[in-house]
Amino acid sequence: MKRFFSDIKKFGNYITYSAQSELKAEVAGSFLSWLWWILDPMLYMAVYSFIAILIFNRPEPHFPVFVFVGLNVWQFFSKSLKSSVGIISANRGIVSKVYLPKHMFVLSKMCVLAFKMFVSFGLTAVFLIFDCLFGDPVQITFRILYLIPLFVLLFIGTFAVSLFIMHFGVFVEDLSNVITVVLQLGFYVSGVFFSLENRLTGDLAILGKILTNVNPLAFIMADMRTAILGGDSFHFVAFAVWFVIASIAAILGVRLVYNFENSYVKVI
Amino acid sequence: MAETVITVKDVKIRYRYLKKISLVKSMFSLKKFAKTDYFEAIKGISFEVEKGQILGIVGKNGSGKSTLLRAIAGIFSADEGVIDLHGNSVSLMSIGVGFKRPLTGRENIYLSGMLLGFSKEKIDERIDEIIEFSELGKFIDRPVKTYSSGMHSKLAFSISAILETEIMLIDEVLSVGDAKFKKKSFEKMKSLIKDKDRTVVIVSHSTETLQKLCDNILWIHDGEMKMMGPTAEVLPKYNEFMS
Helix, strand or coil, rough: CCCHHHHHHHHHHHHHHHHHHHHHHHHHHCCCCHHHHHHHHHHHHHHHHHHHHHHHHCCCCHHHHHHHHHHHHHHHHHHHHHHHHHHHHCCCHHHCCCCCCCCHHHHHHHHHHHHHHHHHHHHHHHHHHHHHCCCCCCCCHHHHHHHHHHHHHHHHHCCCCCCHHHHHHHHHHCCCHHHHHHHHHHHHHHCCCCCCCHCCHHHHHHHHHHHHHHHHHHHHHHHHHHHHHHCCCCCCCHHHHHHHHHHHHHHHHHHHHHHHHHHHHHHH | CCEHHHEEEEEEEEEECCCCHEEEEEEEHHCCCCCCCCCEEEEEEEEEEEEECEEEEECCCCHHHHHHHHCCCCCCCCCCCEEECCCCCCCEEECCCCCCCCCCCHHHHHHHHHHCCCCHHHHHHHHHHHHHHHCCHHHHHCHHCCCCCHHHHHHHHHHHHHHCCCEEECCCCCCCCCHHHHHHHHHHHHHHHHHCEEEEEECCCCCHHHHHHHCCCEEEEEEEEEEEEHHHHHHHHHHHHHH
């Protein structure tokens, strides 16, 4: 782990510069493309509002904020995973020419995605103000600070899973198909646009509880919503447990990649 | 006694025939994971290079020259043995550094420089020189995907030629671009190589070039060291062997 932190220090410049230029290239690439950083979550929200209002006929209170938190977290997680599968072959040119700890590719990509996530979290604030003006205002209290550790957990956890996926993505050619399906399932059991605990009631209430507690993303989303909107109680125990698990997984992932990274170039 | 900058000791490098596996295919095949075959590209090579020396590596195709060079560059580690660069910085020059195609030439200079371990300030100092040497002009601020292959290799060459490291590993690239740039880059190479403080390892098939540039020659045959010694001694024997 010592080596990992010194490598981060050494290649920190590279990570941030490559993330910055990727964002810049996206902006320069097509006219008004940065608008998509905002449009993309907005349109998705329209889709889920449609489903929740017309089909479920019972949207959650403060629905825009509710969906946004879920979507942002989910997109960050799923896009990190999806890009990690092929990230080594995508950077083939670099991998075969210089030595670079391969973790840096994942970190750089996550910086890009995190930036986009924070942009759309900015939109959440806009919706909150909107709610204050035209609907029932949300009381913002100090509990919102709880978002910070939740983001940290999200980042560590995503990093850990991405490392494992990057590693196996090098050797397993159809891993991306598997990931796509698993992510689809993950999307629905994480309650991106509905509350698992409110939706699964009666006989299924226990299932809702289990899903919220076993699925770290569902728990992160639920607690983030609570931090912003208030209401339910926090799952502090789940936080502690997941934090430990995520940290251990990240350490194992870092080690795994260090052990095998020099053979990646022989495979791709 | 001159300072040793590269120590290669009993190095063995194997390719594991690591084939990609498919989850679906392996579900339907009886032998789950076929026994991995080994192919030993380098079968125990030891040598040392002293500071300021120019070492040429020769050998027929597939004898392990490029593998050895990549191992010295740290791109993959030796399966056995030790490669010690005694803390010197190293860069591998070969055709086309890993550029990110959607990014501009300028951004790619920074990225490549950082990959070679230079700080942003260091690159700031040298960037004008790189751009000038590459003769790309206005194209430097356009995405690399719009470059012609000649421009691509000119930029790649300029980066590694201007951002110089203590050890340079050159894989079969002594001249790129059109006739004019070729001459210029060859001159630049020569001046870089002749620098007393720089240690250079060149892999090439052109015995003529090696004759002109190298002090010593390492001859590899099928992953084993066949001969190593002063250019005048080894090259004639190699030529004889190959003809």
